[in-house]
Amino acid sequence: MFRLISTFIKIAIASLITGAILTRLDLSAEEILLELGLTPETVMVWVDEGMRWAVPNILLGSMVIIPVWLVVYLFRPPRS
Numbered sequence: 001m002f003r004l005i006s007t008f009i010k011i012a013i014a015s016l017i018t019g020a021i022l023t024r025l026d027l028s029a030e031e032i033l034l035e036l037g038l039t040p041e042t043v044m045v046w047v048d049e050g051m052r053w054a055v056p057n058i059l060l061g062s063m064v065i066i067p068v069w070l071v072v073y074l075f076r077p078p079r080s
Contacts, residue, residue, distance in 0.1 A: 030040060
């Protein structure tokens with residue numbers, strides 16, 4: 001659990017430093033997206049479509065994976 005939190009903190013710090021550098025260079029997220037031929041609205045539509053696809057599939061998969069994991073966990077030999 002500590003490794004996961006540590007990784008998130010490292011990503012947050014790296015993102016903060018990168019954002020500060022890009023701001024210092026007078027670049028914004030909107031300018032970068034426009035250079036790529038995208039708009040913030042297009043990106044949000046893609047994120048929305050991705051979530052609409054991913055969430056039902058995650059829920060469906062978890063209905064199988066969680067019970068299987070629970071059975072395997074319960075019948076695993078105890079650790080010494």
